[in-house]
Amino acid sequence: GAGVSQxxxxxxxxxxxxxELRCDPISGHTALYWxxxxxxxxxxxxxxxxxxxxxDDSGLPNxxxxxxxxxxxxxxxxxxxxxxxxxxxxxxxxxxxxxVGNEQFFGPGTxxxxx
Amino acid sequence: AQSVTQLDSQxxxxxxxxxxxxxxxxxxxxxxxxxxxxxxxxxxxxxLKYLSGSTLVKGIxxxxxxxxxxxxxxxxxxxSVHISDTAEYFCAVSDGGYQKVTFGTGTxxxxxx
Numbered sequence: 001g002a003g004v005s006q007x008x009x010x011x012x013x014x015x016x017x018x019x020e021l022r023c024d025p026i027s028g029h030t031a032l033y034w035x036x037x038x039x040x041x042x043x044x045x046x047x048x049x050x051x052x053x054x055x056d057d058s059g060l061p062n063x064x065x066x067x068x069x070x071x072x073x074x075x076x077x078x079x080x081x082x083x084x085x086x087x088x089x090x091x092x093x094x095x096x097x098x099x100v101g102n103e104q105f106f107g108p109g110t111x112x113x114x115x
Numbered sequence: 116a117q118s119v120t121q122l123d124s125q126x127x128x129x130x131x132x133x134x135x136x137x138x139x140x141x142x143x144x145x146x147x148x149x150x151x152x153x154x155x156x157x158x159x160x161x162x163l164k165y166l167s168g169s170t171l172v173k174g175i176x177x178x179x180x181x182x183x184x185x186x187x188x189x190x191x192x193x194x195s196v197h198i199s200d201t202a203e204y205f206c207a208v209s210d211g212g213y214q215k216v217t218f219g220t221g222t223x224x225x226x227x228x
Contacts, residue, residue: 003158004158035218040220040221041220041221042119042205042207042218042219042220042221043159043205043216043218044218045215045216045217048215056215091158091159093159101166103161103164104161104216106151106158106159106160107158108156108157108158109158
């Protein structure tokens with residue numbers, strides 16, 4: 001079956017611009033997670049959705065970052081007024097539900113480069 | 116707060132030799148531990164997980180890990196590595212609930228022919 005997909009695979013933008021990153025989870029998965037992986041680091045939790053609602057957005061670094069999941073499936077991570085420090089690989093994962101025993105399946109990521 | 120330390124950023128090993136990738140964690144409550152693998156240009160894939168029960172956990176591709184509560188460790192081992200095991204390996208911890216996972220900085224395993 002289809003795994004988690006993310007588009008675009010690469011995004012190059014200029015400082016100050018707005019970007020949207022999309023995540024298509026595995027069909028039927030109610031939980032969706034966003035992570036950010038900077039060079040030489042492990043993935044860092046950003047936000048988690050259960051259904052349509054953001055259950056925990058404590059990992060979002062500041063108010064320039066926002067994510068939505070309006071219909072409980074596809075999610076979009078939005079970054080306003082991008083900064084060079086936002087450059088990273090943004091990973092999306094989904095799981096059947098939010099229980100701890102449920103494996104998170106990761107997408108290939110979107111590599112964001114802010115010039 | 117939970118955290119993970121992977122002491123080795125890179126581990127070179129000859130093909131068919133054994134390997135151990137080290138992971139130490141800290142958490143104030145019960146822990147759930149994971150090892151993920153990231154092959155070049157691919158997404159993270161779960162290798163194995165410890166939730167409860169037996170402290171020796173077997174995963175995919177011949178890997179296993181042992182949960183040691185007294186040493187707060189969860190080292191990953193494989194008795195004989197293959198070229199295809201060349202990848203980056205991440206140890207991760209969750210204190211439960213909805214799997215808010217904290218990852219280590221990763222260990223790059225380089226298998227030398």
